[in-house]
Amino acid sequence: MTPSAQIERTLSPEAFLAAEVSDFLQAMGIVTVHLQASPGAGKTCLIMRTIENLGSQLRMAAIQGTLSRQPGPSPLEALDVPTVRVNTRGQSYLDAGMLRESLEQLPLADIDLLLIEEIGTLTCLPEHVLREKLRVVITSLPEGEDCPSRYPEPFAHADAIVLNKLDLLPHLGFDRRRFHQAVRQVNANAPILELSCRTGEGLEAWCHWLMERLELVV
């Protein structure tokens, strides 16, 4: 693992390690997608639906951050996808050291797409902590349409913004236009993908976006 000479000179030890791991993954042909969201917004669900929908086209694996004291088996294991759970020991984000250790437990030669599920939080992450290829933020209707204004940093740096739990729309006073406006105040370009992991509505557009970004759509 040797990070590009251009950035080598100016990085902190943490950022240097992140660059090293990122370069290694790129050399292996593995694309990383980092998913950040509040607790309960649907990170694991979206990963499961992604595996169900794209499992025949992509070889996937997952790394899941957890704060749980006794994590049981991951729901992802039922989908026969290589999965590593990482207890961050109280730290509120995954770092490159944890990522590197997790990689040792994965069949790297057989992976196209590595889904990295962050600890549930919308607070800031340290800059360039993982140097992932794609950043996705998931929020959900119960969190309110002003969530992007109240927790701007993850939204500002996202490549795509997923709005989950669309099936709850009839039961919540959620103003989609206000949500879009709140997103656009911090992020001018990232697509906003509205969906429901529960009903499957909108999942096709999410999968299409993902495949397109992976440059696999013809």
Add this chain to the structure above:
Amino acid sequence: MTPSAQIERTLSPEAFLAAEVSDFLQAMGIVTVHLQASPGAGKTCLIMRTIENLGSQLRMAAIQGTLSRQPGPSPLEALDVPTVRVNTRGQSYLDAGMLRESLEQLPLADIDLLLIEEIGTLTCLPEHVLREKLRVVITSLPEGEDCPSRYPEPFAHADAIVLNKLDLLPHLGFDRRRFHQAVRQVNANAPILELSCRTGEGLEAWCHWLMERLELVV
């Protein structure tokens, strides 16, 4: 402000400041309640309902942590309650220094109860960061019944656990018994208060608990 000599010797500068602020508030007769929850779980709503329900019996004020780049007026201002918003500048929790600065903007002689709204997160807070009198964790039905297992630390240290958005029960597959079990695995004693800030259901029990803990219930 002079913290008790007993703890003075062993504390870090941060913990020393927290003890100092805590002692000062106690001397002023002000009780602090610290509310921690995920984004959108209902911290601000619960504070509003508390003010509406107990405003005639208690003189209240609020400090609200925010990560918002341009926070508009707080919804609490409409309730004519002294409120200070604190931008933590990316830090994912309020610290004693921020609390001390906020106090300078509040009419301390006219406050019985100070409600401190944390940044929206269920990740660990540094130990004794605020030395508040009461800690309350709010979670909500959309976050799932296993939330206390996945984010155990706030639940483990809470004096009360509020389960909000009870009005969504008919629309979500939420198992209350599993939720209670998950809470009890990390916290044996704290009361679990189920309520809906939207409909008002369960608010009476919350207010009763709060008044009782404030030793104001006859």
